[in-house]
Amino acid sequence: MRIGFIGLGIMGKPMAINLVHADYELVVFNRSPQAVAALVAEGARAADSPQQVAEQADVVLTMLPNGPDVLSVVEGERGLLAGAHAGLTLIDMSSISPGVSQQIGGLLEEQGVGMLDAPVSGGEAGAIDGTLAFMVGGPQDLFDRYRDVLGVMGSSVTRVGELGAGNTAKLANQVIVAVNIAALSEALVLAHQAGVDPRDVVDAIRGGLAGSKVLEQKAEKMLTDEFAPGFRIDLHTKDLNNALETAHSVGAALPLAAAVREMMTAISNDGHLRDDHSSLLAYYERLAGTALADLAE
Numbered sequence: 001m002r003i004g005f006i007g008l009g010i011m012g013k014p015m016a017i018n019l020v021h022a023d024y025e026l027v028v029f030n031r032s033p034q035a036v037a038a039l040v041a042e043g044a045r046a047a048d049s050p051q052q053v054a055e056q057a058d059v060v061l062t063m064l065p066n067g068p069d070v071l072s073v074v075e076g077e078r079g080l081l082a083g084a085h086a087g088l089t090l091i092d093m094s095s096i097s098p099g100v101s102q103q104i105g106g107l108l109e110e111q112g113v114g115m116l117d118a119p120v121s122g123g124e125a126g127a128i129d130g131t132l133a134f135m136v137g138g139p140q141d142l143f144d145r146y147r148d149v150l151g152v153m154g155s156s157v158t159r160v161g162e163l164g165a166g167n168t169a170k171l172a173n174q175v176i177v178a179v180n181i182a183a184l185s186e187a188l189v190l191a192h193q194a195g196v197d198p199r200d201v202v203d204a205i206r207g208g209l210a211g212s213k214v215l216e217q218k219a220e221k222m223l224t225d226e227f228a229p230g231f232r233i234d235l236h237t238k239d240l241n242n243a244l245e246t247a248h249s250v251g252a253a254l255p256l257a258a259a260v261r262e263m264m265t266a267i268s269n270d271g272h273l274r275d276d277h278s279s280l281l282a283y284y285e286r287l288a289g290t291a292l293a294d295l296a297e
Contacts, residue, residue, distance in 0.1 A: 002027065003149065004057030006050055006073055007094070008035035010229065011120070012063035014127040015093075015153045017042050022152045027056045050076075054083030059146060063093045066238055067100035074104055084111040089142055091150070093134075095119045095174070095235075097242045098164035099249070101137070105163045114142050117163055118150060119170035121177075124230040125217065131155040135173070137165035171246055174239040178260040178277070180214040185281040188222055189288050198292055199223055218278040225282075225293035227275035236277040237264045 001024065005016045008030040016039055020026050026044040029052070030036050036046050047053045050073045054060055060080060064070050070092055074080045080090065090108055092101065092115065101117040108115050116138035126132040132154035136143055143159045150157045160169045187210075188198040202219045205211065221227060240261040247254045263283045270286070272279040285291050 001025070001059070001149075002057050004028070004047070004053035004060035005039075005044075005063075006030070006053055006060065007063035008032070008039060009063065009065075010124050010231075011127045012093075013038065014124070015061075015063060015132070016044065018127075018130045018153050019149070020044055024149070024152070027053055029053045049078035050074075050080045051078040051083035054080045054088060055085070058087065059089045059091060059149070061091050061093060061149075065094070065235065067094075067096035067242075070094050070096060070104060071100065075107060080113075081107065081111055084108070084113050086112055088112075089114040089116070089146065091116045091118050091146060093118050093120055095170050095239055095242075096167055098137075098167040098171070098246060101167050102164045105138075114139065115163060116142050116146065117166040119167055120154065121170065121173050122154070123217065127153070134158065135160055135166045135169035137161050137167065137169075138163045167242075168246070171239065171243040174236065175243055175254060175257045177214060178236060178240060178264075178280075179256045180212060181218060181277060181280050182260045182263060184215060184218065185222065185284045188219070188281065188292060189284040189290065192290060192292055193288055218276075221276060221278040222281045223292055225285075225291055227272065227279040227282075229274060229276045231277050232274050233264055233268055233277050233279060234273050237261060237268065240264070 003024050003026050005026055005028045013035055020042045027047050028036055028039045028044045029047045040046050105115040116136055118134050118136040120132040120134055122132040130153055133156040134150045134154045136159045147157050191198045191201040206215055240257055243257055244254055267282045272282055
């Protein structure tokens with residue numbers, strides 16, 4: 001099986017490397033030539049366009065920032081559709097609007113190309129370790145055919161319904177993560193302002209009901225005000241925008257998600273746009289006029 005991979009960013013690059021290390025034949029494309037060179041050094045082959053990737057692959061995996069980027073790769077000049085052939089499948093692992101996934105699926109179906117939407121959760125660490133959680137939408141037969149491929153990059157691969165359902169599940173995931181980060185930020189600033197060491201609070205609560213992957217993966221960043229991106233604020237804001245748009249279209253109310261989305265806008269304007277989403281803490285630090293990192297001095 002020859003796999004095409006398009007989108008070698010913070011998440012895509014380690015995911016593609018894991019596929020090469022699992023002895024899959026990989027052909028890759030990315031706008032940044034440095035990322036392509038890194039994959040070639042690992043044993044992948046370079047392509048000069050999405051069209052060339054499609055022409056050489058049995059299945060193409062995409063990991064891109066948002067829906068318009070996926071649409072451009074599919075139907076743009078020298079896009080996937082230009083290289084479409086019988087038996088080709090697209091697995092889009094990007095986090096985009098469910099409606100856009102279905103739109104892309106319709107374009108591909110006209111050319112006899114199958115599609116799964118398979119967004120992931122787990123951040124950069126999960127991409128590196130191959131422990132991502134995949135939420136997959138699309139036909140059962142395609143899911144069965146490519147589940148093992150996804151399993152190289154993730155420890156959990158779950159089909160949740162037809163095309164678009166994967167991204168609906170991802171939007172739900174992103175709402176939960178955003179609200180959890182906000183709650184953790186509130187709690188740590190509360191502890192600090194009350195004169196209790198937030199690090200001790202983290203140690204005390206991690207084994208109880210408040211324990212979570214958010215706490216385990218993000219608390220240390222917050223305690224040290226170290227916000228190098230694992231998952232950027234601008235990308236999480238995009239996900240919340242998609243969640244709110246989808247919610248409005250189906251008559252669901254997301255008041256907590258809307259509130260956190262506005263917090264993210266505020267800190268983006270303060271210079272955190274491309275920081276890790278744990279920098280949401282800065283919103284609460286500004287309100288309290290404090291910084292948790294001061295405790296380490």
